[in-house]
Amino acid sequence: MGLVVSIVLTLLALWVVQAHALSHAMLLAVILVLAVLQIVVQLAFFMHFTESAGPRYHVSALALGFVFTFCIVAGSIWIMTFGGTQPY
Amino acid sequence: MSLAHEEVLSHPDHDIPLEYSTEDGVLKIFGFWIFLATDLILFACLFSMYQILHLNTAGGPTEQDLYNVPEFMAETLILLVSSFTCGLATLEMRKGHRGALMAWLIVTVLLGLSFIFLEVREFVDYVGRGATMQRSAFLSSFFTLVGTHGCHVSLGILWMLSILYQLGRRGIQAITARKVFIVGLYWHFLDVVWVFIFTVVYLQGVMH
Amino acid sequence: MQLCSSVFTLGFLKDTPDPSEVDVMNKQVLRRPTTNRSRAVWRCGTLLMLIPLLATGCSPQVVMLHPVGPVGRIEERLIILSIVLVTIVIVPVFVLLWYIVRRYRDVPGNDAPYRPEFSESRTLEIVWWGVPILIIGILAVFTARDTFALTKPPERSAPPLTVQVTSLDWKWLFQYPGQKIATVNYCYIPTNRPIQFILTANAPMNSFWVPQLGGQEYTMPGMAMQLWLQADKPGVYHGRGAQFTGKGFAHMTFDVTATSQAQFDAWAKQIQKTAPALTEAGYTNLAHPGLVGKMSFSSYPPNIFHDVIMKEGGMYMKHDKAVLEGEK
Amino acid sequence: MALPGYVGNAPTSFFVTGDPMIYASDVLIVLTVIGIVFVLTYYKKWGWLWREWLTTVDHKKIGIMYLIAALLMLFRGGTDAVLMRTQLALPNMHFLEAEHYDQIFTTHGTIMILFMAMPLVFAMMNIAVPLQIGARDVAFPYLNAISFWLFFFGALLLNLSFVIGGSPDGGWTSYPPLVENPTDPGPGENFYLLALQISGIGSMATGINFLVTILKMRAPGMTLMRMPLFCWSILATSILIIFSFPALTIALALVLIDRLFDAHFFTMLQGGNPMMYINLFWVWGHPEVYIVVLPAFGIFSEVIATFSRKRTFGYSSMVASMLAIAVISYLVWLHHFFTMGAGPGVNTFFAISTMCVGIPTGVKVFNWLFTMYQGRIRMTVPMLWSIGFIPTFAIGGATGVMLAVAPADYQYHNSYFLIAHFHQTLIGGVVYGMFAGLYYWWPKMFGFILNERIGRWAFWFFNIGFYVCFLPQYQLGFMGMTRRIYVYPAGMGWTALNLISTIGAYLMAVGFVLIVVDILYSIRYGERDVTGDPWDGRTLEWSLPSPAPHYNFARIPTVTARDAWWVMKGERKRGEVKRELEPLEPIHMPNNSGRPFILSVLFFLGGFGLVFEWYWLAIPSGIGVMVCLLLRSLEYNMDHYIPVSEIKRTEAALGRS
Ligand code: HEA
Ligand code: HEA
């Protein structure tokens, strides 16, 4: 089941890119969403994410990890584009 | 390790999987989740590095010049399947089938090896076409990002081999069960990272 | 003002340049008024006791607090505002600390109340979450306003002058695209006219700083950053590199001379007439690590500024075409 | 007009030559090593050293080793500081040359933050956390030993650069392209990169270790909201370590790849982007300053409550503010490079998020004040450091908020105003906190109390020296003095203030020497701590004998409230509960192992090999590391049980039943 879903997601991503159906920014957004769905599949089907003995601290830890990952990636890219253009 | 203070030992419960049955197992599995969180940030930094440098080709080969759809699709599918077989291994372990567990692990290792083989071939091919790490910032970050993932996979293969050996000698018991579970987490995590490499590096690269 | 400035002008040390280094560091912006030696020694004693006051002391040598242009003044106002705002919370902390530690000492016969279980108070908590939030709120508004303001030219009345600045190891090269002249380690600017400094580096990153005119900005290889400054008063203002670049860094100082427009034009004419030209080879030589004194050039290879930026990564940045073509 | 001794390449010889100071230290180092070897051999202590220390996995001993190493590093970093201040005392000084000064401020900053503050924090958490939560060790004792030895050999590698190959000289922030090959040849920078990398792996492991320990190993009844605040601070710090150190790992690794393999991440040519390094460095660098200051906050909370004989005021907002600081500190890193000009939108966002950190920090300050309010304050040395901390840190934090005003930072940036700010927070916060912790937990570590009289003298020298040293630097900043300059001209009005600052630095050095004197004096004459609870403490570590037995708790306590030990003492005094003592049970403990030490030696050799690009050394060492990991994986007998009879004997010897 997990395998089927993840392969479908992969092929879908490839297809949207090859089909040239969307604008550049939209495409990026779509394939990123598909990638995020893949994470969910992995976590749910294979990594037994919800299992644990005692409180589920690892869920909060990973959630925090995702938040900080987002901050770092988005922040870095925002900073490095220098407001879109160089004055000179 | 000190005595358990968590519920695990005080209420022995037959539904608890073997890998969680000792305090040691609980701690190590939790610790490994945290380790994965640090690895996540590590890759996040490499990804932002790549995203910022991927157009800085310094007149050298560009993404479109290099990436080849069948090649990276093959790598992707192999890794996805290996993630699945690794999941099957964990399930067999839960059922206590040592033979099936080892068989699936061996399949996973073989898939991992073929992934590494394809990746090495890809790298060698690029280098042969003058696309070395020294050529441009884009290539430096490409090789570092994809290569770091590749190193992780190679380590995972070695690790699985060591666990296979231990399973052969000691069978399924609390410690080996924990190790199988943890190496499984690691393997699935690498799969997740690859999905992003697939998306951000390869798909984005062939988008135009 | 006068009072504190006299207290903080110290003359007790032989504070004059060592002649052997004058040529490298001949940057006396403001001559210290000569002070009577014994009075100064006495002042030094007072000063040692009043050290905490130093943070607010303010002779004209305290360049950040004596700006001579609108940009520096905006920054000075923010500095003062932030000092006042943080003082509002810091002073109560000091007073409370002093009072509490004195009053609740564990000494025999202390009759102050002792309530070992007193550990919650909704009202107090609201006060000290609330007041700082308020203060930060005020500061945030002014910060946002001025951050945006300072990216624009300070005064729109006069047309701006562009000066291209390149930091090299370990010297400053100034190019005047309008006048077609170049200088090293000093520059002239007209007063009452916004100056658009365009900054880059052909060496490790540095930072261009003329404290009396206003704040600094990094000079980075492959980048062309923009810094607006303006001088209202004629004078010689001290500038220096602020971001460490290796062995010669301490000597990377320069003078900015602000004069009237007429004097500025005359100066430019003079350079055009009398100075040698900067050649490609001359530039390469200049870019070589080392120290030099002041230099002037009547012309320069027209594209070096642009080419250096492009070569070192500038080609990967999106450029504002209007500025790129309009000014050159 | 070249600088004296400048033109030419970096030293190419293996041993650093040409400077009497270096020769002197070479001789000193050789003599010290010979001395140590001689003493160990003479007293037949080699076996003892190996069995009791090098192979230990006991968190208390590891803590003590961290402490000793950190104090040595404080001495090294402090000596650097004194040398710098001497050079800056007067204009146009010829005491140090440019190259030398550059190396000194680089090693000063690097050592102070990574090899002094970090291990000092790790020392405190190793010593106190398991005892405070009622555990017998940390979650992964073997990993803990690896962390320590990686730190130790990382520090050794950096310090080695002083006599072999040359020290790094690119500043503790080590910005490219300055530190790339063309402008910084020679092995110095490689030493920096590898030393930080090696000790960084250890730090990351420590973060994971303590997070798991605190979340999973608390004694029964100790809910999160009953935990001592020090443990909370370590929890927050661990979160910060876990999520920020990977950024440093990457930043350093990429510079290393640039330097060793001629890649182009941060070079000026071939499309490299040096600004990205600055970005990554501060993604780690800003959280790092909170990593070192939060544990200090935790220590102050413990010390102030204990010596005011009062419950901590506003416990829940103390916890909330700590977590808020930890989370916000991931959203502020750009404030270290406002002047890079990433655009007004970016600057505004990061300026405001930075200021926001002041709010939870302020809450903590007021809660400390009101913990003392209506208490009974005992002016012991740990309390002195804590009280001294409040004004120093309030000023340092306030100037931090001033720096956060982005347009104003265009003026302050890289000036002595900044230098003053961060010393005021780093010393006034971290160093004061760690000294408070040192005096506070010393009896728990060693069984005797440090002399209060000498301790008080040390405090006053250090505290006064601190203000004399750093307040003038704010003014120097306003006067336009920039950091990292080895000389300045006369006539700028900077002279007097610099001289005063230097005097302050000497006063601080006297203070530090007095602390060392205090330790030496007390080893001989110090008052023994026979009760295990010399301060009338509130938390579980004081329920144990000093020093605690290696299994910590013969019986794991059951916790019913915050300030667990204080409550138990109250119950005992009132004779309320007479719990039947449960029978002792055998205690499960991890075995000692020499592998962490050997593994770290291999790391060290590998690092050293890479510094000089000696792959014949680096590659075998790397393989050795892998073999060590494999051997560990194949090891199944890693622990043992302490029999009840032995526990009884130990407890009886300590006067407990
Ligand atoms: C332990 C270390 C430590 C700590 C705790 C801090 C705390 C803070 N720091 Fe600091 N900082 C450093 C260490 C530290 N810093 C270092 C090492 C550098 C420079 C590195 C280098 O370049 O080499 C630096 C640099 C630095 C900069 C960069 C300046 C520049 O390079 O130009 C800035 C800018 O915003 C800044 C801001 C702050 C702020 C806002 C806080 C806040 O967290 C402070 C919060 C505390 C308070 C505000 C005081 C208590 C509060 C109250 C009493 C009540 C409420 C107060 C108000 C509402 C004002 N710091
Ligand atoms: C926790 C961190 C920490 C600590 C505790 C200190 C402690 C001190 N620091 Fe440091 N400092 C930094 C972190 C720290 N510093 C950092 C990160 C930088 C930036 C580096 C960079 O730019 O890259 C810096 C930079 C820095 C500068 C700026 C250099 C420059 O930019 O040119 C100065 C100058 O005054 C300075 C001074 C001092 C002094 C006087 C002390 C005093 O507190 C020290 C007190 C002394 C001791 C505790 C030891 C006592 C020594 C002896 C008893 C030996 C006596 C021996 C002889 C006389 C030979 N430091």
Ligand code: CUA
């Ligand atoms: Cu006082 Cu100017």
Ligand SMILES: [Cu+2]
């Ligand atoms: Cu910061």
